[in-house]
Amino acid sequence: xxxxxxxxxxxxxxxxxxxxxxxxxxxxxxxxxxxxxxxxxxxxxxxxxxxxxxxxxxxxxxxxxxxxxxxxxxxxxxxxxxxxxxxxxxxxxxxxxxxxxxxxxxxxxxxxxxxxxxxxxxxxxxxxxxxxxxxxxxxxxxxxxxxxxxxxxxxxxxxxxxxxxxxxxxxxxxxxxxxxxxxxxxxxxxxxxxxxxxxxxxxxxxxxxxxxxxxxxxxxxxxxxxxxxxxxxxxxxxxxxxxxxxxxxxxxxxxxxxxxxxxxxxxxxxxxxxxxxxxxxxxxxxxxxxxxxxxxxxxxxxxxxxxxxxxxxxxxxxxxxxxxxxxxxxxxxxxxxxxxxxxxxxxxxxxxxxxxxxxxxxxxxxxxxxxxxxxxxxxxxxxxxxxxxxxxxxxxxxxxxxxxxxxxxxxxxxxxxxxxxxxxxxxxxxxxxxxxxxxxxxxxx
Amino acid sequence: xxxxxxxxxxxxxxxxxxxxxxxxxxxxxxxxxxxxxxxxxxxxxxxxxxxxxxxxxxxxxxxxxxxxxxxxxxxxxxxxxxxxxxxxxxxxxxxxxxxxxxxxxxxxxxxxxxxxxxxxxxxxxxxxxxxxxxxxxxxxxxxxxxxxxxxxxxxxxxxxxxxxxxxxxxxxxxxxxxxxxxxxxxxxxxxxxxxxxxxxxxxxxxxxxxxxxxxxxxxxxxxxxxxxxxxxxxxxxxxxxxxxxxxxxxxxxxxxxxxxxxxxxxxxxxxxxxxxxxxxxxxxxxxxxxxxxxxxxxxxxxxxxxxxxxxxxxxxxxxxxxxxxxxxxxxxxxxxxxxxxxxxxxxxxxxxxxxxxxxxxxxxxxxxxxxxxxxxxxxxxxxxxxxxxxxxxxxxxxxxxxxxxxxxxxxxxxxxxxxxxxxxxxxxxxxxxxxxxxxxxxxxx
Numbered sequence: 001x002x003x004x005x006x007x008x009x010x011x012x013x014x015x016x017x018x019x020x021x022x023x024x025x026x027x028x029x030x031x032x033x034x035x036x037x038x039x040x041x042x043x044x045x046x047x048x049x050x051x052x053x054x055x056x057x058x059x060x061x062x063x064x065x066x067x068x069x070x071x072x073x074x075x076x077x078x079x080x081x082x083x084x085x086x087x088x089x090x091x092x093x094x095x096x097x098x099x100x101x102x103x104x105x106x107x108x109x110x111x112x113x114x115x116x117x118x119x120x121x122x123x124x125x126x127x128x129x130x131x132x133x134x135x136x137x138x139x140x141x142x143x144x145x146x147x148x149x150x151x152x153x154x155x156x157x158x159x160x161x162x163x164x165x166x167x168x169x170x171x172x173x174x175x176x177x178x179x180x181x182x183x184x185x186x187x188x189x190x191x192x193x194x195x196x197x198x199x200x201x202x203x204x205x206x207x208x209x210x211x212x213x214x215x216x217x218x219x220x221x222x223x224x225x226x227x228x229x230x231x232x233x234x235x236x237x238x239x240x241x242x243x244x245x246x247x248x249x250x251x252x253x254x255x256x257x258x259x260x261x262x263x264x265x266x267x268x269x270x271x272x273x274x275x276x277x278x279x280x281x282x283x284x285x286x287x288x289x290x291x292x293x294x295x296x297x298x299x300x301x302x303x304x305x306x307x308x309x310x311x312x313x314x315x316x317x318x319x320x321x322x323x324x325x326x327x328x329x330x331x332x333x334x335x336x337x338x339x340x341x342x343x344x345x346x347x348x349x350x351x352x353x354x355x356x357x358x359x360x361x362x363x364x365x366x367x368x369x370x371x372x373x374x375x376x377x378x379x380x381x382x383x384x385x386x387x388x389x390x391x392x393x394x395x396x397x398x399x400x401x402x403x404x405x406x407x408x409x410x411x412x413x414x415x416x417x418x419x420x421x422x423x424x425x426x427x428x429x430x431x432x433x434x435x436x437x438x439x440x441x442x443x444x445x
Numbered sequence: 446x447x448x449x450x451x452x453x454x455x456x457x458x459x460x461x462x463x464x465x466x467x468x469x470x471x472x473x474x475x476x477x478x479x480x481x482x483x484x485x486x487x488x489x490x491x492x493x494x495x496x497x498x499x500x501x502x503x504x505x506x507x508x509x510x511x512x513x514x515x516x517x518x519x520x521x522x523x524x525x526x527x528x529x530x531x532x533x534x535x536x537x538x539x540x541x542x543x544x545x546x547x548x549x550x551x552x553x554x555x556x557x558x559x560x561x562x563x564x565x566x567x568x569x570x571x572x573x574x575x576x577x578x579x580x581x582x583x584x585x586x587x588x589x590x591x592x593x594x595x596x597x598x599x600x601x602x603x604x605x606x607x608x609x610x611x612x613x614x615x616x617x618x619x620x621x622x623x624x625x626x627x628x629x630x631x632x633x634x635x636x637x638x639x640x641x642x643x644x645x646x647x648x649x650x651x652x653x654x655x656x657x658x659x660x661x662x663x664x665x666x667x668x669x670x671x672x673x674x675x676x677x678x679x680x681x682x683x684x685x686x687x688x689x690x691x692x693x694x695x696x697x698x699x700x701x702x703x704x705x706x707x708x709x710x711x712x713x714x715x716x717x718x719x720x721x722x723x724x725x726x727x728x729x730x731x732x733x734x735x736x737x738x739x740x741x742x743x744x745x746x747x748x749x750x751x752x753x754x755x756x757x758x759x760x761x762x763x764x765x766x767x768x769x770x771x772x773x774x775x776x777x778x779x780x781x782x783x784x785x786x787x788x789x790x791x792x793x794x795x796x797x798x799x800x801x802x803x804x805x806x807x808x809x810x811x812x813x814x815x816x817x818x819x820x821x822x823x824x825x826x827x828x829x830x831x832x833x834x835x836x837x838x839x840x841x842x843x844x845x846x847x848x849x850x851x852x853x854x855x856x857x858x859x860x861x862x863x864x865x866x867x868x869x870x871x872x873x874x875x876x877x878x879x880x881x882x883x884x885x886x887x888x889x890x
Contacts, residue, residue, distance in 0.1 A: 132581075133647075134650075136577075136647070136658060136661065137647055137650045137651040137654060137657065137658070138651070138657060138661075139657035139658060139659075139660045139661035139664075140661050140664075141661060141664035141665055141668060142587055142590070142664070142665050142668045142669075144661070145587065145590045145665070190650055193646070193649070193650060194650070197646050198643060198646055198647070201638070201642050201643055201646075202578075202581070202582055202643070204638070205579075205582045205635050205638060205639070206582040206583070209582060212582065212583060212584035213581060213582075213584060214584075215584045215719055216581065216583075216584035216585050216586060216589070218702075218705070218719075219584075219585075219586035219587070219705075219706060219709065219719065220586055220587050220590070221702050221706075222702040222703055222704075222705045222706025222707075222709075223586060223587045223672055223706045224587075224702075225701055225702045225703040225706070226672055226675050226676075226703045226706055226707065227668055227671055227672060227675075229675070229703060230671050230672075230674070230675045231671075256670055257663075257666050257667040257669075257670045258667055258670040258671045258674060259667075260663070260664075260667045261664060261666075261667025261668045261670070261671055262667075262671065264664065264667075274660055274663075274664065
């Protein structure tokens with residue numbers, strides 16, 4: 001197992017032997033086995049443990065367990081307690097998604113501050129199989145058939161070569177202690193259904209399912225890399241970007257299913273979907289001028305080119321001077337009203353802020369490069385651009401994001417997250433509720 | 446449904462309205478619905494029905510049913526009765542594979558003789574989903590994730606847009622008569638397992654599984670076309686073919702998972718597998734001269750190039766003069782002996798021929814372009830090159846195929862199929878048994 005582990009690291013150039021690596025360790029069997037393997041191989045490692053505080057004593061027990069194990073191994077350990085439920089509530093996220101956002105944001109900070117080269121997670125091949133089957137039920141393209149990537153930016157998966165059974169056997173053989181993961185963070189209904197119902201049946205069809213599928217995935221990952229190269233070349237030849245617009249040469253969209261695939265890959269970044277891609281291809285030889293709308297962009301099929309431009313709503317900065325009222329910016333409408341401090345919505349398009357910290361007139365404007373805020377639940381400031389990267393927002397999403405500013409401080413990244421300094425606390429006496437709607441959407445939707 | 450059917454045909458340019466189309470009709474609900482759709486749309490069609498004679502009266506009942514339905518619709522019908530069991534036995538094939546080979550060979554002949562533009566089969570989207578899941582359990586690459594192709598040479602699948610449920614509803618709505626398919630040709634254990642156990646569970650995860658997956662597949666098919674283009678370009682730039690050898694420029698194998706995917710796609714045609722591909726890539730920067738063997742080809746990692754050459758066995762024509770004995774040609778060994786006419790092997794590497802028709806000395810040689818024979822079970826001659834295309838043989842397979850000739854007639858395409866004129870009949874008094882082995886294989890394997 002140790003040999004396979006090192007082979008896997010070398011084969012995919014995950015890291016070098018001298019690189020300091022931060023390990024995400026929950027205390028479950030996968031991450032404890034990974035910790036054991038890294039230390040057995042002589043790597044310099046640190047451990048990051050997230051306490052999501054979702055299971056009271058059990059969560060604290062995990063934290064103590066990981067801290068103790070690291071002490072024994074003489075490995076530095078970082079622990080953070082997250083207000084996961086509150087964060088999920090504020091941001092209209094599932095607990096699962098909230099935990100994911102919180103942990104990756106924190107990991108990023110740790111990598112930065114403590115100069116680790118990479119973050120290693122304990123995903124194994126069973127996780128990858130489950131992901132592919134989930135992707136199938138969601139209509140994924142080739143990317144989705146390649147499973148969990150062995151390397152994605154600074155995140156590496158050094159256990160991806162091994163099955164769950166192999167990891168558990170390794171832990172048993174080496175008497176590695178671990179704690180049963182009762183966190184239910186993995187208690188995602190769909191994933192568990194695939195794990196317990198579908199994978200065992202596929203294994204009835206092929207008892208060596210994992211080995212066979214691993215080979216298949218490796219081929220697909222190679223082919224995906226070819227695809228990315230081809231896409232880059234296509235973009236280079238067919239796309240011209242200027243400050244005002246993007247032009248796609250119609251000659252690059254001549255014929256064949258290739259064209260749908262290329263165009264979709266490109267315009268999905270701007271919020272257009274696959275159905276629209278088909279309609280655009282269909283409109284290529286029709287009367288020029290046909291228009292297609294995504295939330296933040298307009299696409300026009302012109303004579304020689306397809307043009308993509310930001311939608312031309314009025315984006316000029318709004319000054320919000322009175323407490324009650326409605327305001328408009330781009331496609332958005334914002335209403336505000338007094339509210340009892342206890343009331344908090346679960347919708348990210350709603351924010352309840354402490355009125356005592358707000359200084360009128362508030363400024364409501366598009367976000368700008370260089371903007372930063374103190375994300376709710378974090379004790380340090382963060383650039384909006386980094387925040388959006390963590391949230392994996394597309395170009396199209398980012399194009400319509402606005403901020404609410406009070407005396408030069410961002411109080412709310414509108415529709416995304418409030419600033420920690422403006423949150424409602426037990427001391428709050430007077431609160432304001434802000435509600436965002438899109439005036440292009442039908443009422444009630 | 447009729448409109449969707451025509452849209453699907455136009456969208457994938459399956460055929461034009463004026464093209465005469467041959468429909469493969471079993472009498473089951475899928476093919477009967479297809480026949481109904483084609484006639485309702487005003488196409489000129491003919492029907493081909495295969496009677497595999499596997500279920501006695503039931504098979505004949507299907508044949509009568511299809512013939513009667515075509516008479517009512519005034520559509521020409523072609524019926525052929527196949528000796529499927531005998532053919533499967535002679536060729537060491539499963540009944541399923543035998544039926545497949547026989548039907549496609551016959552369809553090809555019908556297309557040729559009666560000038561049909563295309564052959565349409567009644568595969569629907571459920572067949573495609575099943576195929577993908579089967580492919581996953583077999584370690585397929587991107588090709589395998591794209592499902593059943595809507596068009597493959599002259600074979601078209603005009604029902605691929607529809608689910609099984611939609612086809613059945615159409616048949617019920619239009620009171621189309623059909624016969625329950627008891628043939629068990631589709632009684633492939635694995636496919637049925639997927640149909641009845643796995644797909645229903647995936648539908649629990651996503652009740653609109655078909656629509657979602659259809660979009661996914663369409664994206665993958667587009668991406669696959671991009672991949673094929675990239676592969677063709679790579680071959681053009683990196684591969685040089687001469688009469689003696691194939692050279693792959695090592696500079697085209699620089700780095701990245703792309704390289705594995707490209708090299709594998711190329712060398713698999715010559716009988717090399719994915720494991721070898723990995724080893725070859727690994728050997729690129731080692732000592733030149735490392736050799737890899739496939740059954741018919743030798744691959745050498747040289748200084749600037751990788752060379753692929755046919756393996757240099759002695760392929761000179763052998764004359765077989767005595768009845769009992771052993772002979773060698775290339776990697777092959779052929780033994781022959783007297784045998785009671787009743788004994789027939791089930792292994793394609795064995796042939797039992799009527800001695801009365803054999804004229805000694807027999808000639809055993811490599812096959813040549815221009816060779817033809819009368820395949821067992823067919824009443825006309827066929828070029829070996831076409832026979833190999835029907836059998837989907839790779840370049841590597843074809844490279845080692847030999848024939849056994851008696852007085853200028855091919856009696857056996859060795860290891861593949863005997864000639865109909867040399868088969869054992871109830872009148873046979875004296876038979877000869879030929880057994881082919883590969884002298885590179887270990888005894889007993």
